[in-house]
Amino acid sequence: MILELARVLLLPLFLGAGALRALGIAPRSDRLAWLGWCWVAGACGTGLVTFLWLWTPLSVNAAWGLDLLVVALGAWLFFAGRDRPTVDADAPKDAAFWERVLFGLAVAAVVAITVQRAAAGNVEPVFRNDEAHFWTLKAKVIYHSGGFNPTFAEAMSNEHFVYHKDYPLLNPLLAVWTFAHFGEITHVVNRLPIQMFALSLALVLAGALRRVVRPAAAAAILLAVFAIPEIAFQSRTAHADLMVGFGALLAFDAWLRHRAASGEDARAWWRLCAVGLAFMLWSKNEGLLYAVAIAGAWVLPRLARPRELITPRLKWMLLPAGVIALSWGFNAWYGFENDIAVGDTREHSYPMLLVTQARTHVPYILGWVNDNLLWNAKHAAFLPLAMIALALLFPRRVWSSQLRLPCLAVAFAWLGYLLVFTGTPHELEWHLPTAASRVSQQSVPAMALWIALAAGALLPARAFAARR
Amino acid sequence: MTKGTIVAGVLAVFLALNGGYAVFALAREASGAGFGSFRATLEQRVAGAIGPDFALYEAVRASTVPESEFLFLGTRDAETSLAYNNMVTLLYPRRFHAVETVPESWDPESARFDGRVHAIAFGPYRDLDLAAVRFELLAEGPRFKLWRFLEEGR
Numbered sequence: 321m322i323l324e325l326a327r328v329l330l331l332p333l334f335l336g337a338g339a340l341r342a343l344g345i346a347p348r349s350d351r352l353a354w355l356g357w358c359w360v361a362g363a364c365g366t367g368l369v370t371f372l373w374l375w376t377p378l379s380v381n382a383a384w385g386l387d388l389l390v391v392a393l394g395a396w397l398f399f400a401g402r403d404r405p406t407v408d409a410d411a412p413k414d415a416a417f418w419e420r421v422l423f424g425l426a427v428a429a430v431v432a433i434t435v436q437r438a439a440a441g442n443v444e445p446v447f448r449n450d451e452a453h454f455w456t457l458k459a460k461v462i463y464h465s466g467g468f469n470p471t472f473a474e475a476m477s478n479e480h481f482v483y484h485k486d487y488p489l490l491n492p493l494l495a496v497w498t499f500a501h502f503g504e505i506t507h508v509v510n511r512l513p514i515q516m517f518a519l520s521l522a523l524v525l526a527g528a529l530r531r532v533v534r535p536a537a538a539a540a541i542l543l544a545v546f547a548i549p550e551i552a553f554q555s556r557t558a559h560a561d562l563m564v565g566f567g568a569l570l571a572f573d574a575w576l577r578h579r580a581a582s583g584e585d586a587r588a589w590w591r592l593c594a595v596g597l598a599f600m601l602w603s604k605n606e607g608l609l610y611a612v613a614i615a616g617a618w619v620l621p622r623l624a625r626p627r628e629l630i631t632p633r634l635k636w637m638l639l640p641a642g643v644i645a646l647s648w649g650f651n652a653w654y655g656f657e658n659d660i661a662v663g664d665t666r667e668h669s670y671p672m673l674l675v676t677q678a679r680t681h682v683p684y685i686l687g688w689v690n691d692n693l694l695w696n697a698k699h700a701a702f703l704p705l706a707m708i709a710l711a712l713l714f715p716r717r718v719w720s721s722q723l724r725l726p727c728l729a730v731a732f733a734w735l736g737y738l739l740v741f742t743g744t745p746h747e748l749e750w751h752l753p754t755a756a757s758r759v760s761q762q763s764v765p766a767m768a769l770w771i772a773l774a775a776g777a778l779l780p781a782r783a784f785a786a787r788r
Numbered sequence: 789m790t791k792g793t794i795v796a797g798v799l800a801v802f803l804a805l806n807g808g809y810a811v812f813a814l815a816r817e818a819s820g821a822g823f824g825s826f827r828a829t830l831e832q833r834v835a836g837a838i839g840p841d842f843a844l845y846e847a848v849r850a851s852t853v854p855e856s857e858f859l860f861l862g863t864r865d866a867e868t869s870l871a872y873n874n875m876v877t878l879l880y881p882r883r884f885h886a887v888e889t890v891p892e893s894w895d896p897e898s899a900r901f902d903g904r905v906h907a908i909a910f911g912p913y914r915d916l917d918l919a920a921v922r923f924e925l926l927a928e929g930p931r932f933k934l935w936r937f938l939e940e941g942r
Contacts, residue, residue, distance in 0.1 A: 433814050443828065444837045445878060452877040460880045507830060507878065537800075540807030547810035552817070701806050706799070713795055775799055783796035 324501045327383070329512060331390045336362025338394035342401030343595070344588030349407040352427070353527025353573075356520035357592065360570060360599050363513060366390055367493040367602070371646075374467040374496070383500040407585045410531060413786055419535040423526075426539035430522045430546045434555050438515040441556025445507035451514075451558040458482050459495030460505050473654055485656035488647045490602040491560045511558040518555035521566045522546065525765055528573035533772040533784050544701040545768050550761045560604040565762035567600025568610050572726055572766045576773065579722055590633055597640035602647070605658065606759055609736045610729070611640065617728035674743035681742045688752050689760075699757060700764050707767050710774045717778055726770050730763055838875060845875055847927035847934055848882055 336358035340346070343361075347354045369389045378385060413420075446456045461482055465472035476485055494513040499505055525545065529538035545551060554562035571593045578589035597614075601607040622628045651657070668676065693699045711718050711727050718727055737760065744751050775784035828836070835842045876882075927934040 429811075429814060433818055436818060443833065445830065445833050447834075447837050447878045448874040452874065457877050457880060460877070464881050505880070508833065537803055540803040540810075543810035543814065544803070544806040547813040697809075701810070702802070706802060710795070710799075713791065775796075779792050779796040779799065780790075783793075783800065 324383075325509065325512070327387055328498050328501050328509070329516065331387055331394075332362035332366040332513070333358050334362065335365045335390050335394035335397070336360065338397035338401075339365055339595075340592075341406070342397040342404070343591040344401065344404045344406055344584065345592060346406035348409055349588075350409060350527045352530070353524045356523035356527070357570070357595075359516050359520040360524075360566070361595055362394075363494060363516070364490065364595070364599050364602065365393060366497055367490045369393060370493045370497050370500075371489060374462065376467070380463055380466050380496070381500055381503050383503075386497065386500060404588075405584055407581070407588045410580075413530070413535070415535045415786075419539075423530060423535035423539045426542050427522070427526045430526070430542055431519065433546065434519050434522050437552055437555040438512070438518070441515065442508050442511055446511060446558060447507070449557065449559070451511075454482070454484050454487060455491045455514075455558055455560060456495055456510060458485075458487075458489075459492035459499065459510070462492060463496050463499045463505060476654060476656070484605075484658075485654070486647075486651045486658045487560075487605055488602045488607070488643075489650065490599075491558065491563065491604075495558070514558040514560075514563070515555065517563050517566055518551075521562065521569070521765060524566070524570055524573065525768065528569065528576075528769050529772050531573075531786060532576070532769070533776045533786055535786075537775060537784050538772060541768050541772055544703070545765060548701055548761065548764065549698050550700075550758060551764070561606075561758050561762050563603035564600055564607050564610070565765050567596050567598075567603055567607060568763060569596075569765035569769060571596030571600060571614075572769055575725075576722065576769075587633075591636055594636040594639045597637070598643045601640050601643045606762055608644065609740070610733050610763070611644075613732035613736055614725075614729045616732045617725045620728065621724065668745075670743045670745075673745060674739065677744075678742055681744075681748055682738065684748060685738060685741050685752065685756075689756070692753075693757060693760060700761055700767075703764055703767050703771060704760075706771050707774075710771065710778065714774075714778045718774070721777060723770065723774055723777065726766065730767060730770070733763060734760075834878060838878075841875070844927075844934065845879065848875070848879055851882070851926055851934075 333355075339361040340354070340357055345354070345357065369386060373386055373389070374380065446452050461475045462468070462472060465475055476482055491514060495510040498510040498513060502509065522542075526538070526542055529541055533541075551562070553559075574589045574593035574596055578586050578593060581589055597611060601611055619629060694705060695702075707727075707730070711723075718724055737756070741748065741752060741756065772784075776786055834845065838845050925934070
């Protein structure tokens with residue numbers, strides 16, 4: 321059991337370290353966030369290896385074969401990037417000793433509580449909620465079928481079995497990776513690779529916050545995020561909502577580092593940004609909504625200067641685009657459709673529902689959000705309100721700075737959610753309470769970073785700025 | 789006093805309160821949790837999760853009915869139907885339909901029943917005309933009956 325667990329968790333980390341080295345990122349680039357980036361890159365690589373393996377006639381239980389491929393890929397990436405210069409860490413901050421101690425204690429507390437949450441969550445098997453009925457059940461069908469074959473297709477054809485057949489595969493692939501190492505369908509340990517994302521989020525968010533705001537503020541924001549009940553719930557379980565939000569945060573942080581750097585360092589961070597977007601898109605369908613929102617936020621200010629839309633950097637966006645193509649291609653191959661996109665299975669398409677339901681649904685949704693989310697401290701620690709307030713109080717400075725793109729992206733994402741719920745084929749009185757709170761919190765980590773960035777950039781420097 | 793200074797002050801108070809509350813909340817969470825039950829076996833974890841219907845779980849798991857066939861579960865307690873749905877994922881590849889409620893007058897062996905019932909795999913409700921199906925009784929417990937689904941339609 322210990323050996324199997326070690327292989328399940330350590331080999332993706334090895335692959336991730338190699339992948340980061342190929343991108344030009346070493347542990348010294350950010351000693352706090354590096355391990356978190358490692359897990360994301362390694363988990364995505366492991367998921368890809370598992371995905372490709374499942375298309376072959378090779379046994380799904382040949383875990384040593386999977387291990388060999390993961391190790392070989394990690395080693396190859398490491399050697400491929402060994403001549404590439406690595407990014408240096410930011411210049412050390414000139415912060416008071418008590419602030420640095422406070423921040424360190426906050427990070428330690430968040431890491432400890434996340435580990436404890438994972439242990440507490442594993443007291444019970446994976447048997448209820450989305451982690452069971454969507455993600456793990458899909459993994460069980462894949463594993464029991466022996467891969468992507470006619471048996472899998474037949475099992476998935478039962479409409480009463482696996483819900484949301486079209487959802488991206490990273491989460492179930494990591495569960496299949498675990499099943500393969502234990503030689504059977506497991507009911508607890510398959511949560512661990514997903515729970516690792518919560519721990520990684522803690523490290524990456526901490527690293528991101530301390531770059532842009534003074535340590536005391538970074539500590540307060542970090543603690544506030546991890547005290548949110550939904551973050552705690554996601555940390556205990558194998559849901560994918562935290563993964564989506566984490567991907568968005570990772571991409572946002574990497575983009576900020578890219579803008580602050582120059583030359584090869586800037587290119588390295590841009591590559592990491594692409595990895596973050598790819599991870600976000602492979603986690604859950606909401607990742608596509610965020611990607612569209614980000615793209616819209618990128619394009620809108622440049623409509624008057626269309627030449628700025630095309631830059632050589634965009635070639636790295638082929639990575640997240642490739643994830644979209646992979647997911648869509650897989651769904652098209654098996655005929656998996658999205659329940660929202662195909663609309664009401666009895667009568668209307670999604671666009672028709674959007675038009676016919678707008679008059680009743682939009683006021684209801686806005687009212688529900690106001691009554692249940694916006695002023696609810698337990699929903700997101702009032703972070704959305706803080707972001708809205710800062711954006712409205714300093715609109716010109718937000719618009720003319722690097723705060724603009726993420727602010728627009730969040731606004732477009734919320735608009736996207738409004739459109740999704742307006743055109744839902746499900747009963748709104750059921751759909752909103754079961755989904756709105758959870759999906760709207762996906763953007764909380766990125767919002768937290770935005771607030772920290774805004775505090776450091778918009779307000780008097782002595783108040784919040786991270787001093788160098 | 790500039791707008792920036794005022795907003796900075798408000799934000800500082802906001803973050804201090806938020807951070808302070810977070811410390812309190814996390815400390816309360818940490819003090820309430822323990823690692824004792826982490827040493828439980830998988831069987832103990834499953835039994836704890838399923839509760840009083842663990843016998844049903846064992847009956848389905850031990851059933852010699854081939855995995856590809858559907859089993860049919862009847863219960864007179866509508867509130868426990870979700871628990872039965874949850875068992876489906878634990879028992880995969882065993883599959884069964886969980887019936888939300890079964891009238892007292894229902895006799896599956898003679899395929900007579902009064903009223904209609906909901907049959908749930910897990911997910912959307914669908915109506916199942918129980919007059920059109922036949923079953924073989926496999927196991928019976930204090931809160932459940934487990935049938936083997938023989939055919940649908942006459």
